[in-house]
Amino acid sequence: MQEKAKIQHIPVKMYRTADRLMVAAPMPGLQPEDITAQVSEDGRLIIQGELRGMLKDLKELLVDEWSVGGYYRDIELPDMVDGVHANANYGNGVLVIAFPLSEQIQPVTLKLQKTATDRGGRSGNAGHTF
Template sequence: MQEQVKQQHIPVKVYRTGERLMVAAPMAGLEPENFLVELTGDDRLILHGNLRAMLKEIFDLLLDEWSAGAYHRELALPIPVDGECANVTYGNGVLTVALPISTQTRPARLTLKRLAATHGERRGNAGHPPACLHS
């Protein structure tokens, strides 16, 4: 049996704090450079995880019920946010995006900086939305 390439729908949790809109999505088996997070001008958040390498031919694949990517999810955000000031983290197989609430959406394309093989981050602010640190 050969490994199948399947684009997977990602379930998400979206919640709001006083200053941020948070999105958490399980995207197991990826590395920081496999991610792209995009916030569009029309208040859409796009989460994308590229497919990792297929299993090498040294294995006989007997059952194939999941794969490490490709992941893709687009969702409409309920309120305007600042994409440039977003914090993005990946650890324990979960991608978390913290978007500061804003009066107008500011689009951005965000990638992660590798901290370890399966951990990464993109720090757009230090917890204070008006004082954004650009990465």
């Protein structure tokens, strides 16, 4: 019998420029389609990553000192952002979201599209690339 994965707190790096708020969060071991980020109407960022199909009894686990998913983080954003035009990228186990700063919060639920093995993205056409 396999134990259900424990939800892990995601550490983040958050920084801003004159027109953007950037959030980076390590979420190793997931596929892009397993990740959801939501900007709520009250200015919170909620990031979730669901683990699916871990090893499927194919390997004998000998040492287990870290876990892959599930991940969860709920954090208050320091600025109002336009979630609709956000760009998101997932690669090398790190989720990076670039939000345009805004005069009012634009809530959104972001889903990533797979672009390659273990890579994904979502373009909100905000004009900046990573």
